[in-house]
Amino acid sequence: MFNLDGLLTAKNGRRLGLTAGALALGLLISGSANAAQPLLFPFLPLPLPVYAAPAPVMPQATPQIEADDEATTAETPERFKRQIVGYQTREAAGTIVIDTGNTYLYYVLGGGRAIRYGIGVGRQGFTWSGTQSITRKAEWPNWTPPSEMIARQPYLPRFVxxxxxxxxxxxxxxxxxxIYRIHGTNDPSTIGGRVSSGCIRMTNEDVTDLYSRAHVGTKVVVMPIERRAESASGRQG
Structure with a gap:
């Protein structure tokens, strides 16, 4: 039998006595809890269970979706790009002449020259001809489809x-x-086509250029589809 009293001395009896008491209590608990596996140092605190921290979940990168450049940057055919050409006409400078058959619009400069623009015109059954004048101009205009258009296409919005x-x-x-207008378009691929309900379409860049030159009161001559411009050599000036 291990003699705890033999370890006590007068000098440090209190300290060793406390230690011996703790040792005895530890042996007692150890024996009652698990006699097969005695604790050698029962007075030390039992280690707490260690749990591994979960690995951080890294957010997955969102794949980049490339824009369809081909759909958004369609190249305008060269013949429909804005250019100064030789143009003989009896119309005064500042007149707009619309060559429906060739899908061109001319802004007469005088001196045998004009600015030529590519345009979209009315589809079959919606072409027209005659002489009009510009009665109103608008930047980024609202669109209210006329009743004639809604009757043909009832699904159209009533206001945009x-x-x-x-x-x-x-x-x-x-x-x-x-009900007709010379206006821009958000679909430049229609330039050179016969696609509208009678309005004259231009690219936004071209209609902005023409808008800066023409004014309220400007004469607009719309030629029949069977008739071509009087003289348009295509020579750039």
């Missing part, structure tokens, strides 16, 4: 606010008391 997604584009010039 001006902006990049508006079918009238960046500028509009209203012709006389008709």
């Amino acid at each position: 606010a001006g902006g990049p997604h508006n079918p009238l584009g960046a500028r509009a010039m209203y012709l006389g008391g008709t």
Whole structure:
């Protein structure tokens, strides 16, 4: 039997006595809890269980979706790009002549020259001809489809606010008391086509240029589709 009293001395009896008491208590608990596995140092605190911290979950990168450049940067054919050409006409400088058959619009400069623009015109059954004048101009105009158009296409919205997604584009010039306009488009691929309900379409860049030159009162001559411009050599000046 291990003699605890033999370890006590007069000098440090109190300290060793406390230690011996703790040792005895530890042996007693150890024996009652698990006799097969005695604790050698029962007075030391039992280690707490260690739990591994979960590995951090890293957010997965969102894949980049590339824009369809081909759909958004379609190149305008060279012949429909704005250019100064030789153009003989009896119309005065400042007149707009619309060559429906060739899908060109001319702004007469005088001296045998004109600025030629590519345009989109009315589809079959919606072409027209005659002489009008610009009665109103608007930047980024709202679009309210006329009743004639709604009757043919009842699914159309009744109002579209001006902006990049508006079918009238960046500028509009209203012709006389008709429902027709010279206007921009948010679909430049229609330039050179016969796609409208009678309005004259231009790219937003071109209609903005024409808008800066023409004014309220400007004469607009719309030629029949069977008739071509009087003289348009295509020579750049």
